[in-house]
Amino acid sequence: MGRKKLFGNELRERYENELAEANEGLPEPYYFSSAELAALDLIQKHGNTMTRLEAAIAAHGYATVSDSGRVTINPAVSELRLTAGALAPLLSRVDPDAEDEPDDTPGSRSAAARTIARARWDSGSKPRR
Numbered sequence: 001m002g003r004k005k006l007f008g009n010e011l012r013e014r015y016e017n018e019l020a021e022a023n024e025g026l027p028e029p030y031y032f033s034s035a036e037l038a039a040l041d042l043i044q045k046h047g048n049t050m051t052r053l054e055a056a057i058a059a060h061g062y063a064t065v066s067d068s069g070r071v072t073i074n075p076a077v078s079e080l081r082l083t084a085g086a087l088a089p090l091l092s093r094v095d096p097d098a099e100d101e102p103d104d105t106p107g108s109r110s111a112a113a114r115t116i117a118r119a120r121w122d123s124g125s126k127p128r129r
Contacts, residue, residue: 008044008045008047008048008049008050008051009044009047009048010047011043011044011047012040012043012044012047015040015043015094035093036093036094036095039090039091039093039094040094042090043087043090043091043094046083046086046087046090047087049079049083050080050083050084050087053076053079053080053083054080056074056076057074057076057077057080060074060076061074062074062077
């Protein structure tokens with residue numbers, strides 16, 4: 001039959017469970033940045049929308065035929081495609097791997113970048129082109 005598709009609340013719950021398992025043994029606490037938390041919230045909302053759209057397609061069909069014989073595609077089909085397309089960039093914004101962070105504090109990457117830029121500015125060196 002295949003794997004069950006997970007959307008919305010189920011997807012978020014599964015992701016959080018897998019994240020908790022992956023974080024076992026890592027130093028506490030692990031933080032999501034505010035951007036990652038916002039992305040997780042949008043992922044959940046998009047998943048819930050996709051579930052409703054799939055239900056609408058199942059209930060009303062992929063296409064309808066009018067009395068004049070004109071075939072019209074269910075608008076939910078296009079919305080589902082657009083919503084699924086918007087989900088991929090959101091998923092790429094959430095990175096549970098903290099190895100790329102200099103430390104475990106939120107925003108540390110931008111703070112490190114500011115420190116480097118300030119040192120370069122103070123030393124009078126110009127950026128390479």
